[in-house]
Amino acid sequence: MESESFPEALADALAGVQRLIRRRLRSGTTAPRLRGAEVELLRLVVARPGIGVSEAAKELYLAGNSVSTLVNQLARDGYLNRETDPADRRAARLLPTPAADARLRDWRERRTALVRRQVARLDEAERAALEAALPALRKLAVNLHEEAEET
Structure with missing residues (x-):
């Protein structure tokens, strides 16, 4: 079960990474x-x-x-x-x-x-966790795209 703060923490982390890369x-x-x-x-x-x-x-x-x-x-x-x-x-x-x-x-x-x-710079477990998260992040992007098309 996901915590109430997970969606906000995820959105903040993704936005922060993107902003810092830019x-x-x-x-x-x-x-x-x-x-x-x-x-x-x-x-x-x-x-x-x-x-x-x-x-x-x-x-x-x-x-x-x-x-x-x-x-x-x-x-x-x-x-x-x-x-x-x-x-x-x-x-x-x-x-x-x-x-x-x-x-x-x-x-x-x-x-x-x-x-x-x-x-x-990350340790092996952190790199593996990021790699394992890629399919879910791609699916999240697809869902966001589909929802935007519906509106």
């Missing part, structure tokens, strides 16, 4: 800082080149005008290209630039190295 990665780059939503949009476009603005907004649970603003900023900064959708001339398809690919690759490599160093 801060550490931010301090190690000379490139202009990207906000969380900008990184999420870039990651989505790299994973699904050609995605439309409205589909990206739906996927990220953001308003269409918010995604349009992000697209404009990322295009201005050289991270995204917009192409007219041949199936609907009013719509735009989003494509990552080589600069976006390089920026995300660098971010992933630095994030992996950071987490690897910190996990190595």
Whole structure:
């Protein structure tokens, strides 16, 4: 039986780890800082080149005008290209630039190295506990995603 405080403690721990990873990665780059939503949009476009603005907004649970603003900023900064959708001339398809690919690759490599160093500092039992928790954490993410789609 889970304690009453477990959900809050889990949410706090996950948010704290994510926040500290972002801060550490931010301090190690000379490139202009990207906000969380900008990184999420870039990651989505790299994973699904050609995605439309409205589909990206739906996927990220953001308003269409918010995604349009992000697209404009990322295009201005050289991270995204917009192409007219041949199936609907009013719509735009989003494509990552080589600069976006390089920026995300660098971010992933630095994030992996950071987490690897910190996990190595844990004892064997702590590392095993984290690895054993991964399937449950992935399922939690799926559940959160599905619940968001229902609303």
